[in-house]
Amino acid sequence: MPELPDLEVAKTVLNRILTGKIIEEAEIGNPILLRRPTAEAFTQEMQHRSFKAFQRYGKILIFHFKPEAQLYINFMLAGRLKLQSPSTTKQKTMGFRFKLDTGWDLRYVDSRQMGKLYLLLKDEPTSLIPKFDEQGPDALDSALTLEVFQQRIKKFNAVIKHVLVNQRFIAGLGNAYADEILFAAHVLPFRKRSSLIETEIDALYSATTSVLQHAIAVITSRVDDTLQFEVRDFLQVHGKGGQPCPVCSTTISSVKSGLRVANFCRQCQI
Ligand SMILES: [Zn+2]
Structure with missing residues (x-):
């Protein structure tokens, strides 16, 4: 998608x-x-x-x-x-x-x-x-500062992956990039938002920007003007259930939650 x-x-x-x-x-x-x-x-x-x-x-x-x-x-x-x-x-x-x-x-x-x-x-x-x-602010809006991110996330009490894909929190994240952001921030997808400590929230904020900007750069370098592109092979964990984690080689987990599948590494994410 x-x-x-x-x-x-x-x-x-x-x-x-x-x-x-x-x-x-x-x-x-x-x-x-x-x-x-x-x-x-x-x-x-x-x-x-x-x-x-x-x-x-x-x-x-x-x-x-x-x-x-x-x-x-x-x-x-x-x-x-x-x-x-x-x-x-x-x-x-x-x-x-x-x-x-x-x-x-x-x-x-x-x-x-x-x-x-x-x-x-x-x-x-x-x-x-x-x-x-x-909808909340766009995930790449420069007005979405760390402080705004910290304030907004406090209003949502679901498990963290569900918060990330909730467009009322921030607009733009879906299943694939939520998995990637959680992996980059070393946070397990099914942690309750209220259990996250400040450094973990800060890591999620940094990962949101860095994961999305990296993806935009990779996709830009590989598309032509026909718009017919679907570049996903560079993702770290999403869609890679059963394969080795690119960081620690532990088998990447695949857990179905509602209509979505969450992919994550039990070793790298806590
Ligand atoms: Zn790992």
Whole structure:
């Protein structure tokens, strides 16, 4: 699934290659993904708009258009953007297609059909997007200082991994990078937040920035402009259950908790 580093790199690529480009034609595939407005209104509104800028907030990518409108994309588990030739067979899982003046299509496809698309026109407020305004600060926001992180985390009393992926605490962390941050900070995922001492909270804060920045650098170095990337092989523990820990060689644990699997090292994390 796309997480913050994937979307941050996608944002940078989109800003570089699509800013100023015009949508000649828009088409909706599966209308279930479009939460607002109707498919008919969407295709009419998108036609002849140009891309002004691309932004990311947490795990949501935002397209800003001229004349003013914003498209919010929540990719959920399996949403993907693809730049493809218009002659490419339309995917059954396609959410929308923009035919661009560059001769290419920008398509949103979603094999799980769980993503959510919201188009806001002019000054329609983000309160029209469920839960958007409840999110905490973005995980890479410079305003998220150690002090702010320490203050915010005190309000959440679940096990620490659940706190990290709670978008109301900070926005942007998902299952994969929460595992990576906990490993880097040497904290076990199922510790209660209230059991963590100050140095452990500080380590989680440092690891949040360093793990995400490192991931963005690695992904940036390995992608091209097609947006078709899924680089995960550099992760330390996530998705590596049963393999040796890269630090101590202990077998990496894999524990299912609800719909998520937690991967961690029982030796390196306490
Ligand atoms: Zn280890």
